[in-house]
Amino acid sequence: METPKTRLTLTIDERIDEPGNIARLRLRAPDGAPLPPFTAGAHLDIHIHDAEVDLWRQYSLCSDPAETGFYEIGVLRDPNSRGGSETLHRIVRTGGTLEVEGPRNHFPLNEAAPQSLLFGGGIGVTPMIAMARRLRTLGQDFTLHYCTRSQDATAFRDAVADAGLADAVVYHHDDDPATRLDLDAVLAEACAGANIYVCGPQGFMDWVIGRAGACGIDDDRIHKEFFSADVDVSGEAFEVVAERSGLTVSVGAEDTIARALARAGIAVEVKCEEGVCGTCVTDVLDGEIDHRDHFLTDEEREDGDQMCVCCSRAKGNRLVLDI
Template sequence: MRLILQQLRREAEGIVSYEFVAADGGLLPPFTAGAHIDLQLPGGLVRSYSLANAPSERHRYVVAVDHASDSRGGSAWMHTVPRPGHVFDASAPINDFALYEDAPLSIFIAGGIGITPFVAMVARLQALGRSWQLHYTARSRQRAAYAQALNALAHENGTVDLRCTADGMARPDIAAIVREAPAGAHLYCCGPGGMLDAFTAACAGLPPQRVHLERFAASQEAATEGGYEVQLARSGRTLQVEPGRTLLDTLLDAGVQIQYACSQGICGTCCTPVIEGRPDHRDDYLTDEEKSANRAMMVCCSGSLSARLVLDL
């Protein structure tokens, strides 16, 4: 898609939202709550951003970007360069964090910029008349994006528990939230790694179909041990992955055409079928069952536990 940036809005300290419209002036492809779009940025960067507006809106897409201190180029560029009228190439909406709309109760646990997908989810649940709870942690009220809008909705079908750590407030007791969740409730978490790890541990005994999480940073380092060869089944080429290099580095250096975006094993763009060998899975996209099956891998961050890996490339 080609999108035009229509306006920027300061949502909180260090957080700016970007409203896009279709370059041709028409309606945008529909999306469901929890979806994201991939924006193509200069230098070959591709960044995924959750859609924060109501799914009923076809005239615009809204994303929010935190000016991260450890930015790898994406957020720093977004906060300094684009202005209204800037043209972006983008993917159609993709949803790897879908809302289960029939749940009797949806419980959201958000940290920082992880609030973004839940803004769209709450809007959808409000439209459906479904119940929800939001547990939201931010450094301060000045850093709590969308807090005022979400609080305005809470008197109808939902509740908001905002914890600001700079004010001396304790973070939400994730284990207690999960333990006290009524039967049938679906639980969602998006935030920093420590929050997601605590959520995963607390939900270990729940049916996996009721547990949903989305990461915006990798939970483990990419595999750079090297010392194995990768055979490309379609071309018959064999490449050596040297120590200190990722599998994706090796493929790109050899001119292999492969799609990738986050480079952290989160988005699933670089998912590649495995024909032979035992991958060293380092991603947060595949399920444990999919990893055990060894039929696919994320080549951006995963490596090989076997001396030879054969990929469908």
């Protein structure tokens, strides 16, 4: 159902500046044609281009998967970002356009689960809103726990109310002890077979994932999506053999495989540069991988036959890639 290689130029139909430095953008086809369908949990790759900034970044869809007339995303203006969100906030205007790819879904919803517990931290709530819309349509049991710094910094309240989801959303604010999330209590009340979904800052996600595991929830029922990650790409130097290209490149201590390959004329598509989007996943023919990403599953890592070349490295002196 997803169309991962579809590239579209979409019109910015509306920009709504939400609390918490979040811009909610509604995107339509310039001719009003229906947009490619998506499933709850999907995201768009957005091309951010202005002056010296030329980046691709991923933004989760928060609109209703049943809606084909427009997409909606939320963009946090993060002063600690690498320029993408700051640039979008500065250049995006109603009537302008954005180049996008997708939608793609690496965070699918298990629609058959007896119960779904959704945990969104800050801007990480965006895919949860789409999931909540879909679960409401299906008549499924779910609750969305939405955690923010304060009530004044809480975006999407109007969108939640307009979608008829207010009764299924519990708001938690760091500055209000009465509303803080009692995670262990929530997890203790989960029914057998409940599925957990979490997206937000890395510390928040690590907390939810760790507590869910400690409460006995199996890994295959804990679903996560990182929208950014702290990743250390440094390490000992090593060689990479690009088997099909017939080239060998050296990857230095502060270098990445993707950059080393690009200097040798071997293009690998890279978008997030943090090992969260999966765009740069490459097959590995030989060698031991030092995985640094947040995209591959534990099973895929154990197989040892693919890696994210934007951040992961070799554990030994040599890797052979099928490229």
